[in-house]
Amino acid sequence: MAGLIIHEWIERHGGSENVVDEMAAAFPDADIHCLWNNAPDRYPGRSVTESWLARTPLRKSKAAALPFMPATWAATRVSKADFVLISSHAFAHHAGGRQTPDGPERFVYVHTPARYLWAPELDVRGGNVIARAVAPSLRRIDRKRAQDGATFAANSDYIRLRMERSWGVEAEVIHPPVRVEYLQSVPSWADRLSAEDAYLFSTLPSEYVLGASRFVDYKRLDVAIRAGELAGLPVVLAGAGPQHAELQALADAATVPVIIMTRPSDELLFALYQAASLLVFAAVEDFGIMPVEAMALGTPVLVVAEGGASESVLALNGGVVVTSLDDASLRNGVTKALSVDMAPAQAAAGAEFGLETFRARLISWVTSSSVRT
Template sequence: MAAAFPDADIHCLWNNAPDRYPGRSVTESWLARTPLRKSKAAALPFMPATWAATRVSKADFVLISSHAFAHHAGGRQTPDGPERFVYVHTPARYLWAPELDVRGGNVIARAVAPSLRRIDRKRAHDGATFAANSAYIRQRMERAWGVEATVIHPPVRVEHLQSVASWADQLDSADEYVFSTLPKEFILGASRFVDYKRLDVAIRAGELAGLPVVLAGAGPQYAELQAIADRASVPVMFITRPSDELLFALYQAASLLVFAAVEDFGIMPVEAMALGTPVLVVAEGGASESVLALDGGTVIDSLEDASLHPGIHFALGKDMRTAVKAAASTFGSNAFQTRAKAWVERSEPQPSVGRFIGNERDSRGEVQLD
């Protein structure tokens, strides 16, 4: 978004990556000057009012990136105020889909959820124009807020991924050694090691396909996954906290990426398909949209063996050449910028200086495994 509108000022709750936007005006909310910046859970009750109090009147238009409460920015739309465009990653999951987000079980979240849901839905009707990052999230927005949205899929670093023919040739000596220990063919599972990512399904897929499994990532479920791996009928290798380059090399080397999580969109499947690796995903969630759009794998309705087994073999037989060619024009960063600008300019034909309000995502600038 910042690249699409290079003249826009940027405002956020707190900025943990001060060097991310050189030469740009980046301001923080009052929360950044308090201990609350270290705890999103503790700051949660203060976020709606903080965003609503954000001054936006001097902007020509306001572009908002929201996965919690940034769509509250500026409060109620006034006739003489700037038009607001809200790009929604999801309505706050811990309020509207707590079964998919463990934070919904947090004591603070549970206590404030009823009142926050009322406020959240009310603010969604304050006059903004909405876009959703997937059709799946558009449907969640309709259920939670009762609003309609355009679908604009998020940007994926396809251009960067496809700029290197062989990521294995870009590895440092430590990563090169790890990569050299991999089997010739393997099933890949990659993400944070947490329950809802369902990395156990990648292990089961390896068993059904008779292929070794590589799990890349880190997290609290490591011991549980290791126990499953110890019982598996195929070898399972763990790669902890892979570098970007090693992750990309894993994509290229894998026979199949198994991505069984229910995600808002799912960046990793697009990355894998852009590098020529087929993907298996579940029908629920946004990840199925990219797989179907690129015809880059298979979508299964259930994680039972009866569905998983044929899905694996169908995906393994995919010709990925068309998916690789279409990835950038469908999901690349340049494609996103074009669509985002068209979305804004359709209502605001001659914007000059805008204001991009709030990237609520983790802004530390390090690799995040989606």
């Protein structure tokens, strides 16, 4: 099948780009189209085209380009493709306009309906002056375009429900790919560290609570510190971002040692997962890749009930889901998580969330459309 893969914009790093990587692997003959491509060497040997926005200064500002995206996608020609596979977290699902009887079927994999429109309380971009001004009209357009006849999949049940509330459409759930096979191919990531990373790793305590993510407010890394204090365990925070100074102040005031590992390499992050007693992941995420990575490496996870991260923890029985972050709930959750037998979760992670599983589910979803229709 000669298809067309569509994605919002392509960057060198990003969770949604990792999904597009697997879409490209599943359908090697498909071309790719995006608003603009900031990683021109990401898909060698494949046709990757850009919209008119790529030839303007708007490509440097997603906020400024926002009002132009719906019309740009709606005007995108898709008629020459046998099928269209769309990766959407903003307006890419508008591509091609209304589904026509003689046009290619469109399959939309939704990371989330644009959060700055439909869940602004979870996305600081929703407070942007431009976003607030255009949000009412964009919501009307977005809902209408979502009902134009595409077939939808959501990356979690949490997002499936958001799509239902926001757009009034149904979707099946296909969890995003996690590099489980790669993570589990190395018995000890500590043995793969550079000399510098190996030294840093050697300075860590033998037991610790891990918090890992970008250092931004909604990631709630403060909860990892509090969990360590309640359990009497040291804490390691891994990442980087604008909240670094605030987290450093919390670390300095904590009743347990708190070590901040800034911008760890992939190998160091994986070693941190393997050595941690527990990963505390308190962010409300659409899915949450990091908890699956930790569980795949044998580390239990504590997550909050709201958001998609709870789905993977429950699917693998690889930790604890808490409904509240008050001290009593957090202390009880940490105690339970530390006692979880992780062998079954580690063994099941690949079959549930691995790359091959994602590709198989994706191909089945696309190729079985004739059965549904």
